[in-house]
Amino acid sequence: MKQIYVVRHCQAEGQAADAPLTAVxxxxxxxxxxxxxxxxxxxxxxxxxxxACDTIAPLAMQLGIEVQLDERLTERVLSEQNCPDWMDMLRATYDDLELCFEGGESSRMAMQRVVQVVQEMLERPGEHAVLVSHGNLISLLLKYFDDGFGFEQWRALSNPDVYLLSFSDYQQPSMTRLWLK
Structure with missing residues (x-):
């Protein structure tokens, strides 16, 4: 059985690619x-x-594992515009996976890239892996495996958060939320 721990990053100072973690x-x-x-x-x-890197660095150091970076795990861009109604826009993208705003990425497009990473992970040697990413992208990965996972479940994610995807013979995985703090 393959197991992938899906980790959402810890509390950060912002949304920019270079935003560090807060003290918390x-x-x-x-x-x-x-x-x-x-x-x-x-x-x-x-x-x-x-x-994301700073979130997993302590574990990687403790285990002596080199972290492999993958651009496909960056956060999904909803729009290139600064939109005051971004929350309503985001909600709509869970109902219409093809909806794409100017300069952004549809839910389906983002979902496909993160699922591709998971599929490649399932083909690799080793039974247990960690995938570290961002809330919206992770919610789309979880939605891929459970269509009931949507906007409200995204809102309920914590920083950090951990879900375990357990794959038996590459079938539909069981999905368990492990981080309940």
Whole structure:
């Protein structure tokens, strides 16, 4: 059985690619490392955004695992415009996966790139892996495997958050939320 721990980054100072973790986020990263340290993790694949890398760095250091960065795990861009009604726009993209705003990426497009990463992870050697990314992209990955996962479930995600996807013979995975703090 293949298991992928899907990790949302810890609390960050903003949404920019170079936004670091807050002081609280740094403490959360240590807690996350302690939470995952006793699990048999073979490799880690991570968004190159600073907040994602800093989230998983303590665990990687503790386990002696080099983090593999993957551009496909960057956060989904809703629009290139600064939209005051972005929350309503985002909600609409869970109902219409093809909806795409100017300069942005549809839910389907973002979903396809993160699912491709997971499919490649399933083909790799090793039974246990960690995928580190961002809330909207993770919610779309979880929606791919469970169509009931939508806008409200995205809103309920925490920073950090951890879901375990367990794949038996590459079938539909079981999905368990592990981080309940």
């Amino acid at each position: 986020g740094q403490e959360q990263a240590q807690d996350l490392a302690a939470f995952l340290a006793d699990r048999p993790i073979d490799y880690i694949v991570c968004s190159p955004y600073v907040r």
